[in-house]
Amino acid sequence: MKKRKSHMKWSWMIIVSFFVLGIIDIRFGILGIVCMGAPIFHALKGEGKVHCAKYCPRGSFLGKFLERISRNAPLPKFMSTKKFKSALLLLMLSMFSLAVFHSGGDFTKLSFAFYRFMGMSFLVGILMGLLFKPRSWCVVCPMGYATGLIKDIQTQKSIPTID
Ligand code: SF4
Numbered sequence: 586m587k588k589r590k591s592h593m594k595w596s597w598m599i600i601v602s603f604f605v606l607g608i609i610d611i612r613f614g615i616l617g618i619v620c621m622g623a624p625i626f627h628a629l630k631g632e633g634k635v636h637c638a639k640y641c642p643r644g645s646f647l648g649k650f651l652e653r654i655s656r657n658a659p660l661p662k663f664m665s666t667k668k669f670k671s672a673l674l675l676l677m678l679s680m681f682s683l684a685v686f687h688s689g690g691d692f693t694k695l696s697f698a699f700y701r702f703m704g705m706s707f708l709v710g711i712l713m714g715l716l717f718k719p720r721s722w723c724v725v726c727p728m729g730y731a732t733g734l735i736k737d738i739q740t741q742k743s744i745p746t747i748d
Contacts, residue, residue, distance in 0.1 A: 591639045597646035600707070607700045612693055614700025621703075621728060628732035631739060637729050644723055647710055651719035660717045664725055674727040677706070 603620065606613035620643070624636040637644055663669055681702055688694035710722030723729055 589635060589639050593639065593641070593645045593648065595645070596640055596642045597649050598642070600642035600646050603642075604704065604707075607696075607704075611700060612696045614696035614698075614703070615692070617699030617703040621699075624728045624732045625735070628735040628739075633736045634729065634732050636732065637723065643707065643710060643726075644720060647714045647720045647722060651711070651714035655714055655719045656716055657719075658717050660713075660721050660724055664721075670725055670727075670730045673725055674730055677702075677727045 600620070603613070603616055606616070623640065624634070627636045628634070681698070684698035684702065685695065688698050706722075706726075710726075713721040713725075
């Protein structure tokens with residue numbers, strides 16, 4: 586894999602801009618699809634967790650702003666288990682599918698669903714970052730976990746990437 590420059594020093598601005606734009610006009614919430622899809626896209630390209638390491642606006646925000654105010658306590662062990670992460674991934678997928686279904690294809694409602702989803706996970710991430718280590722959310726993050734699963738499957742089965 587080619588060496589990539591890290592954008593983690595400034596990419597937090599993207600997620601802050603996203604939330605501000607959503608307040609101005611909720612239809613910007615649809616951009617949440619980029620944030621949620623980017624890690625999966627990179628993983629499907631065979632780039633593993635490059636998004637988490639080099640680009641992720643959420644990871645960048647948590648690492649930059651919570652470092653000094655976090656309790657820096659270790660995450661409870663059960664949260665690092667595969668069972669917990671799989672359950673969280675399933676829960677988030679179900680909640681998200683329901684929200685998309687209830688939007689009935691209406692663009693504004695769909696945008697709101699993305700915005701709310703991004704907002705909720707962002708708040709949980711901040712809370713976890715304050716209680717435990719700053720980027721604790723990254724341990725359980727459904728998108729990060731899904732990219733790891735994709736990577737594992739590609740490695741085990743030598744599945745071709747989407748270049
Ligand atoms: S684990 Fe999730 S929040 Fe953390 S860097 Fe990866 S995609 Fe971003």
